[in-house]
Amino acid sequence: MLDYTNAEVVLETRDLTKHYGGVHALEGANFKIHKGEHVAIMGDNGAGKSTFVRQITAVEQRTRGDIILNGQPTQFDSPIEAREAGIETVFQNLALADDLDVPSNLFLGREKVKFKLGPFSILDNKAMREATMAGLVKTGVKIPNILNSIQNMSGGQRQCVAIARTAAFHSKLTIMDEPTAALGVQETAQVENIIRTLKEQQEPVILISHNMRQVFDLMDRIVVFRRGRICANLTIDGSIKPEDVVAYITGAKTGEEFPEAM
Numbered sequence: 674m675l676d677y678t679n680a681e682v683v684l685e686t687r688d689l690t691k692h693y694g695g696v697h698a699l700e701g702a703n704f705k706i707h708k709g710e711h712v713a714i715m716g717d718n719g720a721g722k723s724t725f726v727r728q729i730t731a732v733e734q735r736t737r738g739d740i741i742l743n744g745q746p747t748q749f750d751s752p753i754e755a756r757e758a759g760i761e762t763v764f765q766n767l768a769l770a771d772d773l774d775v776p777s778n779l780f781l782g783r784e785k786v787k788f789k790l791g792p793f794s795i796l797d798n799k800a801m802r803e804a805t806m807a808g809l810v811k812t813g814v815k816i817p818n819i820l821n822s823i824q825n826m827s828g829g830q831r832q833c834v835a836i837a838r839t840a841a842f843h844s845k846l847t848i849m850d851e852p853t854a855a856l857g858v859q860e861t862a863q864v865e866n867i868i869r870t871l872k873e874q875q876e877p878v879i880l881i882s883h884n885m886r887q888v889f890d891l892m893d894r895i896v897v898f899r900r901g902r903i904c905a906n907l908t909i910d911g912s913i914k915p916e917d918v919v920a921y922i923t924g925a926k927t928g929e930e931f932p933e934a935m
């Protein structure tokens with residue numbers, strides 16, 4: 674088992690809090706993820722997992738608290754800003770454009786421009802194709818023809834494209850929100866292989882998952898959310914069992930306090 678306590682901290686949250694009116698969806702989350710570390714976020718429906726991710730990725734603006742990326746406090750105004758700073762997110766419902774091919778999807782919103790002609794931009798398609806191939810090779814994703822439109826691909830292939838996007842742009846942190854929830858067995862295995870490749874490349878990953886087998890197979894640590902708070906921070910080693918995690922998720926086990934998810 675690898676010990677990350679002395680590794681470089683990629684992202685840290687301090688007292689991260691989000692209230693929707695009277696709903697305290699996220700309360701005082703202190704969290705750290707280190708370079709190369711893969712951390713699962715688990716919790717029951719409504720526990721605050723997605724709210725936590727939405728604050729980090731600036732899909733919403735937090736009520737209070739700090740988000741520190743590579744040692745720098747951040748205040749992103751939009752998901753695009755967060756992405757430009759190196760935080761890539763892969764959602765269950767993919768933000769891919771059906772009519773476009775793989776390179777166009779990878780570069781959606783950040784196309785490489787060859788030159789500008791008045792109000793028009795001429796795109797550098799060759800550079801985008803090459804970067805796409807590099808991203809796919811890096812993640813071990815095999816797509817027969819990258820110039821086919823996305824709509825002809827299986828759910829698994831689409832999800833692989835979405836994840837390859839994070840590798841192509843050398844993201845600092847990849848966040849995946851239930852990336853295999855809608856996939857079959859084979860497709861799930863394909864996505865899990867990419868997550869393993871990211872691990873080999875020391876790319877940190879936050880994975881929201883309800884799948885205990887997946888989390889125990891792939892992750893280094895589990896942070897459990899319950900009723901908007903982090904209630905457990907569990908390193909996956911021989912001593913921690915799925916039933917312990919379930920006990921924290923359901924609230925059967927509370928006891929210990931985990932003020933720092935590090």
Ligand SMILES: Nc1ncnc2c1ncn2[C@@H]1O[C@H](COP(=O)(O)OP(=O)(O)OP(=O)(O)O)[C@@H](O)[C@H]1O
Pocket residue numbers: 693696697698716717718719720721722723724725
């Ligand atoms: N926009 C919103 N307005 C009001 N309440 C919200 C909003 N978004 C989420 N909530 C509430 O905040 C709480 C946390 O929701 P969140 O979606 O973060 O849970 P979750 O752990 O991701 O659950 P799931 O596993 O079902 O996706 C829930 O009680 C939810 O109803």
